[in-house]
Amino acid sequence: MPLTINGHDHDFAGDPRTTLLDFLRRDCNLTGTKKGCDHGQCGACTVLVNGQRINACLTLAIMHDGESITTIEGLGTPDNLDPIQAAFVRHDGYQCGYCTPGQICSAKAMLAEAASNWPSFVSEDLSGAVRLTREEIRERMSGNLCRCGAYSNIVDAIVDVME
Numbered sequence: 001m002p003l004t005i006n007g008h009d010h011d012f013a014g015d016p017r018t019t020l021l022d023f024l025r026r027d028c029n030l031t032g033t034k035k036g037c038d039h040g041q042c043g044a045c046t047v048l049v050n051g052q053r054i055n056a057c058l059t060l061a062i063m064h065d066g067e068s069i070t071t072i073e074g075l076g077t078p079d080n081l082d083p084i085q086a087a088f089v090r091h092d093g094y095q096c097g098y099c100t101p102g103q104i105c106s107a108k109a110m111l112a113e114a115a116s117n118w119p120s121f122v123s124e125d126l127s128g129a130v131r132l133t134r135e136e137i138r139e140r141m142s143g144n145l146c147r148c149g150a151y152s153n154i155v156d157a158i159v160d161v162m163e
């Protein structure tokens with residue numbers, strides 16, 4: 001069964017030891033997903049699997065037959081950015097940009113997780129809007145490191161999307 005990556009089917013028939021990260025970057029030419037530590041510690045390789053965030057360096061491509069993968073390339077286009085991408089641009093939520101694809105994928109999943117799994121974080125007017133404090137955002141985004149230290153602007157961007 002093929003993997004679906006950004007809405008397109010991809011057959012995986014390579015070395016079963018191939019990580020999802022290497023498959024995306026090397027075989028699918030989706031180089032927006034970055035390799036930082038390659039050991040599950042930096043979050044640069046974060047992608048969405050069936051809407052949930054995952055470190056692509058810690059999982060094998062062969063394990064995702066039939067699943068839906070979304071990378072940064074699948075979130076938006078230069079002319080039609082995802083709201084989180086647009087917020088990162090507005091707030092300069094980056095410096096060198098290397099961690100940015102992972103940060104954005106992680107933020108996207110975190111906001112969805114917050115809305116569905118943490119009812120106490122949803123506003124009391126039941127509008128469905130997510131209201132996380134800056135501290136909660138930092139905690140929930142702690143798996144994504146930024147060596148430039150752009151954390152304040154990253155949190156600003158996520159707060160903006162919640163409003």
Ligand code: FES
Nearest residue numbers: 036037038043057
């Ligand atoms: Fe996967 Fe760092 S490259 S967590």
